[in-house]
Amino acid sequence: MTSSMDTPPNRRAPWWFNLTGHLLEPWLKLRRDPAEPAALLKAGVPVCYVIERDGLSDALILERACREAGLPSPMQPLAGTRRRRSVFALGRSDGLLWGRNRQRSPKDALGQLARALEDDPSRDVQIVPVSIYVGRAPSRDSGWFRVLFSENWVMVGHFRRLLALLLNGRDTVVQFSAPVSLREALAEAGAIAPERFARKIARVLRVHFRRIRAAVIGPDLSHKRTVVDAVLNAEPVRAAISATASKEKISHAKAWRRAQKLMLEIAADYSHPVVRSASFVLSNFWNKLYDGIAMHHFDKARAAAPGYEVVYVPSHRSHADYLLMSYQLHHSGVVVPHIAAGANLNLPVIGPILRRGGAFFLRRSFKGNALYSVVFNEYVAQLIDRGVPMEYFIEGGRSRTGRLLAPRAGMLAMTVRAFLRAPRRPVLFQPVYIGYEKLMEGKSYAGELSGKPKEKESLIGLLKGLKVLRQRYGHVALNFGEPIELTPLLDVASAQWRESSGDPDAKPEWLSGVVDRLAQQIQVNINRAADVNPINLLALALLATPKHAMAEADLLAQLELSKTLLEALPYSDRVTLTPLDPAAIIAYGEQMGWIRRVAHPLGDVLVADDEQAVLLSYFRNNVLHLTATAAWVACCFLNNRRMSRSSVIRLGKLIYPFIQGELFLPWDSEGFGQQLQATIDFFVRRGLLESTGEGRVLERGPGQDDAAYQLKVIGRSLIQAFERYYITLAALAKNGPHTLTAAELENACTLTAQRLSLLSEQAAPEFFDKALFRGFIQKLRERKVVWTDDAGKLDYDSALEDMVRDARVILAREVRHSILKITPGGEDRQEADRDDEEAVRLAAPHDATPPDASPADLHARHVEAAHRAHLHEPVEPVAPAAPTDAQRPD
Structure with missing residues (x-):
């Protein structure tokens, strides 16, 4: 690697250096990168x-890494110069425990x-930055004391470095960066003095080492005081302090x-030793709780992250x-993010630990303060400006x-505004x-949905909750979805968005729209990365029966159908599905x-x-969105034998707009079509539906048919959503326009659903x-189906009547009548019986002339009522003068 004409005599390293290296060798295991x-x-x-740092240990590690990699020794003289060694350090440490970083040497x-190159223009030297980390990733078997001496940002003294080597030397990483041609750097710098050039290169190298260290062990936020001072000295905070003093006369x-x-x-008061200690503790904790933690598509997330504020x-x-998130990221060699946690978790003992693990706390509401x-906004801006990953x-x-x-978009809005203020590093959102x-x-959730008050977090409650360690909780999956870049969203919203940069108070009119679209896309991308585990599939099947x-035999067939459906019609390329077969499930x-x-x-x-x-x-409900399309098609045949x-x-x-708003589905209207x-084509291939009339007419088998039974199980997974929609429409129609406010309608719907759940089969808690209900009412307002009059009451037009009529194609007559009877309000304006024929006409195929109903067709209705007794499905009685199969609800 050196020029032959200038190669100096091969001087060996001092005997004491070689001896120390041999003594230290059993304690070191190097990984080169x-x-x-x-x-x-x-x-x-x-x-x-x-x-980065001067010291005997780093020199020994570097010399061994170079020897093992076949590189020139750092202990030999540098060819063409008067330097006795081919290495130098940016800083020197003094003291036994903690060191002072002195920067004369570089x-x-x-x-x-630089002077050597000026003396001989034909010479060049390539500078190779080498980062050395002792104890970056102690194994799960590492002791607690060993974790405390892992790598961090603190400049330690000789004794602490020795302890780190003895305890963590077998987890040493030596990272070689791309070389820099000193000749090229000198040419780019122009005619400047060697001393000034040296200062410039030293500054560039320090920045380089800081970036590498931040990527490996996280940003230097070990001292909370530095961040606190930066926030309190920021102009927006100083102005707010002055305004508070003036307003409150203090x-x-x-x-x-x-x-x-x-x-x-x-x-947060981020502490690397605490993070590493927590990782050591959590590895045992997860082993007691879970049978395994899997991460899917993490390699894609890691590849997309460099250069972004994640x-x-x-x-x-x-x-x-x-x-789980912090542990898995740390275990995978990624910086632990700073996490926004509710102030309710800032408990004695627990709060300080979470704070040192990267948690920062926010109140539930900022109103009135x-x-x-x-x-808080300035603190978030400081984190983003410093390149700190957040969660x-x-x-x-x-x-x-x-x-x-x-979604509640408060934190998203703060993030976007912080980026607009100083768009130095692009932001990437990782669902x-x-x-x-x-x-x-689980049990507390069910209780809260049933009306029990939420228990307030407390240290005593946490101690009582330790009994969960007696149970096993199966497997956990962390699926990384498609990341979302902020800059393209801003470009679409406004080509001039960069003009608002630098103003901390800027709130352009397009900002709220960007935040709302971002929030929706995040939820969509989370759902597009769902993991379907055995419990999800069992719940989809069993909860569809009263x-x-x-x-x-039926459950095995239904599980096989569900898996085949998800494989044949993939929701996205990031959805993962259990490999277990139905019997194993x-x-x-x-x-x-x-x-x-x-x-x-x-x-x-x-x-x-x-x-x-x-x-x-x-x-x-975790995976209901994955089967929403199939459930809708199946719902159409719960009470109809044939439809076009x-x-x-x-x-x-x-x-679709209402299902999409509830389940965060990814398609537009045409895509859903x-x-x-x-x-439909899948159901036809599987024999669940029969296609006639050149594909224009669809028909399911009679109720006693296995295929019809499987179709009904799929449809019933979504039927309660349509019942909720009908409750809302019925309450509006029954009370009439200009009668209810949105809050009154929401309350009436909740009471109706509660009573219906008590009187009929047990419904899911979220029914x-x-x-x-609030989300559905909001979607009705967005679609201009209902609107608010001057008195704050809800008004509507004939479009709502059309929706009520369409709903009757899906819901059974008994369900509709029960809802209308229970719903509070005036006389029923809809007269469900009067519109049944119109609903059936809408569902019937218009392009086929089916044969008249035969006695066998009429008898099939009664056989269907007796079949699958455990489903308890209501079947409408067949009048003697019944319409044809094509026109009759089944």
Whole structure:
């Protein structure tokens, strides 16, 4: 690697250096990155290494890494110069425990090299930055004391470095960066003095090492005080402090102390030793709780992250979410993000630990406290400006139903505004789907949905909750979805968005639209990365039966159909599906305690008991969006034997905006129509539907048919959503226009659903969830189906009457009548019986002339009523003068 004419005598390293290296060798195990760094170097050009910190240990590690990689030794003289060694350090450490970073050496070395190149223009030297990390990734078997001496940002002294080597030396990483031609750098710098050139190169090298260290062990936020001071000295915060002092007539010093107190309440106090210690503890904790934690598509997320400010936006289903995400990221060699946590988790003992693990705390509401709002916004801006990865849950709280909640875009808005203020580093939002097979909070969720008040978090409650360690919770999946770049969204919203940069108070009119679209896309991408586990599939099948029971043969067939459907019509390329076959899925469900087997001479029956069935609804809702298209097609045949293909698709497109808003589906109206076509074709191939009339007419078999039974199980997974929609429409129509406010309608719908659940078969807890009714009412307003008059009451036109009529194609007559009877309000204006014929006409095929009903067709209705007794499906009686099969609800 050196020029032959200038190669100095081969001077060996001092005897004591070689002796120390031999003594230290058993304690060191090196991992080079890249594995073959020699490929980075230019042949024939002298090599000079630069390391971040001076010290004997780093020199020994570098010398051994170079020897093992076949690189020139750093201990030999540098060819063509007067330097006795081919290495220099950016800083020196003094002291036994903690060191002081002195920066004279690099400028002296670089100045000396620059002068050597000036003396001989034909010479060049390639500078190779080498980063050395001792104890970056202790193994799961590493002791607690070893973790405390892992690599961090603190400049340690000789004794602490020795302890780190003895404890963690076998986990040492030596990272070689691409070489820099000193000749080329000198040419680019122009005619400047060697001393000035040396300062410039030293500054560039320091920035380089800081970036590498930040990527490997995270940003330097070990001292909370530095961030606190930066926030309190920011112009927006200083202005807010002055405004508070003026408004409340208090001294500026008192207002400043209040801001400081708020900042200390909010800010994380990130500690690398605590993070590494927590990783060590959690590895044992997860082993007690879970049978395995899987990450899917993480390699894609890691590849997309470099160069971006990464914001992780996972689904929120359990308190374990934060810990699982941080643990898995740290275990995979990625920087642990700073996590926005609710102030309710800032408990004694627990709060400080979470804070040192990267949690920063926010209150549920910022209303009435302008100073708090400004301080918090500035803190988020500081994190983004420093390149700190963040994590927050845009649902605002844990989902109690298993569905994704409507997003609350407060943190998203703060992130976007912080980026607009200083768009130095592009922002990338990384959606993550977190899937469980059993939840620690399952019973409390069911209680809250049933009306019990939410228990406030407390240290005593946490200690009581340790009993969860006695149970096993199956497997957990973290699926990384398609990332979302912020810049393209801004480009679409406004070509001039960069003009608002630098103004911390800028709120352009297009900002709210960007934040809303971003929030929706995050939820869509989370759902597009769903993991379908065995419990999800069991819940989809068993909860579609009123008694939550199925014959084993039927359950095996239904599980096989569900898996085949998800494989044949993939929702997205990031959805993952359990590899277990149907028999293994049933066995696993029994092992987990979700279902029990009832032996019977005619064939075993698998049952989910009432309490388990309520909890299983959570896991059905996790993946309900994956089967929404199939469920809609199947719903069309719950009460109809025949429908035209065009009617199924037309009605599907009408109802789609409401299903899309509830389940965060990814298609537009035309895309959903194409999915419906593909699903219908799948059902025809499987024999669940028969296509006649050149594909224009669809028909299912009679109720006693196995294919019809499978179709009904699929359809019933979504039927309660349509019942909720009908309750809302019926309440509006029954009370009339200009009668109810949106809040009154929401309350009336909730009460109706609660009563209907008590009077009929047991419904899932979310059936009377106010949030779902609120979302549907909001979607009606967005679609201009209803609107608010001057008095704040809801008004509507004939479009609502059309929706009520269309709903009758899907819902059974008994369900419709029960809803109309229970719903509070005036006389029923709809007269359901009067419109039944119109609803049937809409569902019937218009392009085929079916034969008249035969006695066998009429008899099939009565046979269907007796078949599948455990389904308890209501079947409408057949009048003697019944219409033809094509026109009759079945």
